[in-house]
Amino acid sequence: MKRGCYLTILALSLATTSAAHSQESARIPVIGLEGPQADACPGIGRINALEPRKGDLLRVRAEANEGSQVTDELNVATLVWLCEADDDWQGIVYPKGQFQELGDCRVSAALSAPEPYAGPCQFGWVQAKYVELVTG
Template identity: 35%
Template sequence: MKAPLFLSRTLPLTALATLALTACSEPPPPVDNAPPMAGDPIATRAVKIGTEGPSLPACSSISRVQDGGTEVYWAPGETRVVKARLAGGTRVSVCEATEDDTWFGIVFSAPGTDPDMCGITRAVRNEREYQGPCRWGWIKGGTVRLGA
């Protein structure tokens, strides 16, 4: 028995609409992202690379997050909104520090991606804000093992 004409025409349209809605849905955030919090950060300050001069790597230290992990913030001293959470042992590049070393500006790769793609191991001509492709943020001093 053949399907009624209206069913044979609407079924492909229904399948197409379902496929389109599925393609538009947002993927879940990476596992290291912090849960959404109310409000925007009060301050945002991009991490600078090349602070040690043009003859050294863009970021001075490859380090590991201390056991217990750490939270990544949008700016030094800004603790209202967490940008990401990093697990203990996560590899990060320390690119700058506040004068009193209470905050470190870091660059880190997304889970499952190659940290070498961040482009911070080569020298840059002038100090500048990090533009990607990896993630960046600020962590409290004492939450990384420097040079580990």
């Protein structure tokens, strides 16, 4: 194999390792914390308390802190499942994409024990002050 091939393989390997590491460093919200008598995520919220400027989006973060990586941005009025809370941060699960709805997230039934959310919807952390409780 030529030197150029080795360098390409090394670069791809490092990129894959870096991407896997960043996914592993995300803190996945835990669902089922309310026990087997409640829904896995016990509430629904609406992104609502942003400044009233056109185009405002709420940043979804990989961890429950301001310095954490931004993984997504949500529009005002987006509905989200409210799962784990951590001080001023809210762990959320939400549908993303043309063919997903809130009910597709599989968190509206009880779990026998708490567990990290495993999909199929998106998840992350937002500042709780920007989420209005709709039900729960």
